Amino acid sequence: MLSDDGHCRTFDATAQGTIFSDGVGVVVLKRLRDALEQGDTIHAVIRGAALNNDGSDKVSFAGPSVSGQAAVIALAQANAGVDPRSISYVEAHGTATPLGDPVEVEGLTQAFRARTADKQFCWLGSGKSNFGHLVAAAGVTGLIKTVLSLEHEQLPPVVHFEAPNPKIDFANSPIWVVSQLTPWPRTPPTPRGARA
Secondary structure, three states, X not given: OEOOOOOOOOOEOOOOOEOEOOOOOOOOOOOHHHHXXXXXXXXXXOOOOOOOOOHHHOOOOOOOOHHHHHHHHHHHHHHHXXXXXXXXXXXXXXXXXXXXXXXXXXXXHHHHHXXXXXXXXEEEEOOHHHHOEOHHHXXXXXXXXXXXXXXXXXXXXXXXXXXXXXXXXXXXXXXXXXXXXXXXXXXXXXXXXXEO
């Protein structure tokens, strides 16, 4: 699970594992109608969420299953009422472990494939390549990164990504790794969709 060289090479062919670090993140959540009524600055809108426990499908306590990943992603998309084709960015868990990255990408692929056969239309990133797994703050950090990417209309690259992990079938997936600073402009009237 731990990287031998102290680098988290998320989705890369040389990925050896993750590194652990500490962090904290805080976001303020409010119902959209309340934020609008009170004149708050709104940085992003969370349209749907989901959680699950894939229990006996998992290969280990810390190892996710493809079916569990696909199910929770599909549920989040359904709860949000969005077409997967409208999602142009996914902020992934991206641990750079031999099991984690391939399972996560296959789960994403299966969830998107339920409604579209399109390939490589959705960018994939992970903040873990910058500073490792922030343990309890990992999820909120990904949310903050996604909101900042929306605000600045740019997707930062996945650090240390040079060549795709050969165990991941990116060529036939709807997603592709952000390997350089990438413009992510607004395209009215359709809002940009992301998953964090």
